[in-house]
Amino acid sequence: MITEQQERNLSNASANVKHKQDKVNPHVINIHDGRLMPNTPRLRVHKDYRIYTGPKGPDIGAPERLRWLAGALRQLPMKVVNSKAEADTFDVGTATKDELVVFAQDEFGHVLDASKDVRTLRKEVMALATSVAESELT
Secondary structure: OOOHHHHHHHHHHHHHHHOOOOOOOOEEEEOOOOOEEEOOHHHHOOOOEEEOOOOOOOOOOHHHHHHHHHHHHHOOOOOOOOHHHHHHOOOOOOOOHHHHHHHHHHHHOOOOOOOOOHHHHHHHHHHHHHHHHHHHHO
C-alpha cells in the first residue's frame, strides 16, 4: 500500500511525461500555417503537425518555415510493404504445436507427433526444411 504523498508523486511524474519536450528536435510545425509548437508526445502524433528540423533562429519567419515544410512534405518516406513476401514466410519460432504439425503436413508431407514438446517439433520442422533445401540443390 502506498501513501498519499507517494501517490501524488506518481501522478505528477506521469503528468510531466505527457508534456515533456523532445531535446533533439524541440519543435513541431503545423502543416497548414507553419506555426511552431513544442515537440511533446501529444503534438507529435497529431495529424496536422510534423517534426521540424528546418532552419532555426529568431529571424526565421513563417514564409521560410512554409518553404521548408513544402519540401519536407514532398520528401516524406512512403510506407512500402511487400505483403507477398510476408505471406510466403512461416516463422517456426513463434508457431504453436498445431501450426507446426499442419505446416509439416502441407509443405513436406510429413506427419509430426503432436504429443512432443514444441521445441522438438520446431527442430524437426527445421530439419525437414534443411533436407528439402539440400535435395533441391543436388
